[in-house]
Amino acid sequence: MISLDTFFFILASGILLGGLYALMATGLAVVWTTLGVFNFAHGTFVALGAYVAWQVTQSIGGGAGFLLAAALSVIVMFGIGFVLHYVLVKPFERNTNLVLLAVITTLAAASIIENGILIGWGPRDKQITPPIEGSVGFFGASINLYDIVILLVALLTLLALALFLRRTSLGRAMRAAAQNREAAELMGLNVSMLFAITIGLSAATAALAGVFTGSLRFISPTFGADPLMKALVVVILGGVARFTSPIYAAFIVGIAESFSAYFLGLYWAPAVLFAMMIAVLLIKPEGLFGHRSKTL
């Protein structure tokens, strides 16, 4: 069928994809479980994060520039996400139609960000220069060193996020607000601000994913659409029962995408993913790793 090194090469690229998807999908899932809304601007957060980082690397080159770019991008996106909560979700958080209204406002926000990027940076493709070169052998397949770094950083970020949500008082407050809003408010928590921090954190992880994706591929103003769809597939597939559910699902999706792209062709790979997602929704709407519950 295929040689072993090809197999491992596909597997490795699938795992790398999975790491990026996990970073994108976790942010989406955290917002969903905390605020109960689905953020359709999440993909454009990824794109905007990548553009902010690109802008910084244009003036400061090298590894230091990249680190600074990534840090700035994460901070800027946290701020944008924080503010957007007050514009897009807060005005009708008590409305019974919250889900639909949030879909509409976040779609509109996505349109604004996308066109804003187009105005600010123009339509031409851009790429962030990867800071690390070189490759290592992996069961006969040659893997870029930078890919491994990305995977490790992505997993460490998610681990840090998980620890933040479980161990720190702010993280606990956020989970409390997600589980029982009224009770959290009665305890004196500023739920609106906790929700804004949640969207901010989600945008920050999206920005990090954007920086990595932008250093692996070309970025263009419309490049947020693909991460959004992938994150959506991952979240549906894995469910949001636990913090880790979308992470497992992200690796399944990444590997499935790599293999179907190899065997069925590039155009069919997304179709396979969407078919998988619809099948899961039909059989187990709460996701592969889920039981219906709403907690982080």
Next chain:
Amino acid sequence: MKYAPPFHRTNGFLPVLLALFALAVIPLVFTDTYIRHTLILVFIYAILASNWDISLGLGGVVNFAHMAFFAIGLYSYGITVKIFGVDPWIALALAPVLAIVFAALLAIPILRLEGIYVILVTIAAAQLLLQIVVSQSDYTGGTSGMVLLPRLTLGDYRLSSDGRIGYFYLALLLLAASTIFLYKLERSALGRAIKALRDNKYYAIARGVSEGRVRLLTLCASALFPGLAGGFYGAYLRVASPDVFGLGFLTMTLSILLLGGISTIWGSLIAAFVITILAQLLGDYGSWRSIIIALLIIAVVVVYPGGLFAALQEAWGGANRLKTNMLAGYRRRAQASVRAAAMGVEDRLVETRHGRVSVCDTQTGDKAILFIHGNSSAKEVFRHQFEAFRGDYRVVAFDLPGHGVSPNADPEDDYNVEAYAEIVADLVEHLKLGEPVVFGWSLGGYVGLEYAASGGPITALAICGTSPVNKYPDDMPRGYIATPHMELAGKRFHSPSEKTAYATHTIGMKKGLEPLLWQAVWRTDGQAREQAFAKLKTIDWPRQTRLMRDGTLPFAMINGPRDPFINHDYCRSLAYGDIWGGTPQNVGDAGHAPFLEDPETFNAMLRDFLNEVETTRTANVPRETTGAGRAASDPSG
């Protein structure tokens, strides 16, 4: 009970006719191709958005694969015409069929799902379709799409000739057909089932609405015209590209739907004009155009969720209030002599805590009778009683706020039965009526009951055309016969034919005979009708029935046997402590307003009742204090 008048009897008929006429004439006046092209796009967007309303608005099924119906129509036209060489007209007819098949397939996965999951699955389904279209480039042209699709011809005549005039009228025809379809669907049994399932799913299922079947039909119905429009789009632009799956197209259509207002057919049509023309005007600004439209969506959703149609209705309502108030002010001065001739006494404005009301008061007589008229009527309805009783009694009647020649009042505070009862109390106090006999007709009957039950000074109470209610709203369908005219009683905007229907059913007479009352229906503030009915639920109904059951207050019910509204069997079945004649009385052969239709018989009966009250009062002296004693014994009074 349903109330569904034919379209030509509603308020919307004239504006729609005018709009249709204007649209049909525009291309003849402006021969510019660009204007026609813009309007064709408007029509297509209007079809897409208004049909999306079936699933999203009426059905509450947030189907984000709606644009896929259009895309399927487009591609099926392209493929059948270009690859299989089918006749363009047959291909156009085939386009909606395929869209409906896809809608039926889509209904299967979303049957078990709710809320956000429906959105996600439909997005996924649309994306899946897009991937298939892109991957099958042999048939669909892949990412670059299909070009040079055959155009539509009638014989040898190309629809694109003469500045696309043929396409313009075909698009207009499609829009008209789609709108008629939507209008009929919303009022059909299926339309009501769709709405019932949205508003109260489990109740609807319990009443025999099949969720699966109705959802399937909802999606199929919403796919019909978008599929057709897709085919038309292919024939018109002669291009099929995967852009129609894009978020931009979806956002544009969604913004039309939202700006117009969800669950209104007309809103999307109006918004399609506004947004498409705005988009064309902003065409030079490129990306700023999308940003402005997106900001507009957010602004509408956050600031004015009802959309354009709600704004239009509000403006219409405001104009209506202004008009009725000015009409009342004008008539108060200009027609004072006409009213004085009918009533035998001039009316004047009296201040109450719910604004000023117009009062007719004969001034003379020891004992007072106060008449309270019903919904959308006026005090002149009692003119025969003024004539018959003014010799022996002080006869008083007034126009409720927003009725007759009383000015309009605050809809929130002043248009409800409790407020009306407080007005009665104020009048009794200001005019020094002592303990009057109160007669209430229809809605006024509830006002009289409420006034007595709240402990106002009163000697006796008579009601007419009113079914007492113990448990609201359960007793409403028991107490009243379900007729379409009941719906009119609480409806804000009446069309001219609805006003006629309402007037003839309430006063049982033709137009020429009662000009004052006829005018009163036209004058009534629509908010008064709407609010009085909307706030029925706040009334303390058991307090009213307790009053009748206790029998401490002399009480009479004098109805018309041919009353089209009240259920006489229900009225007879209630428990009365002391009702005059032992049971509700009937007047001759009269309808809802016996005192107007058969005044001799009615007046004789009312006089009998008044005499009996008088006899008991004089025979039984402690009765003098009944009012106060009863009020004290009533804990809620």
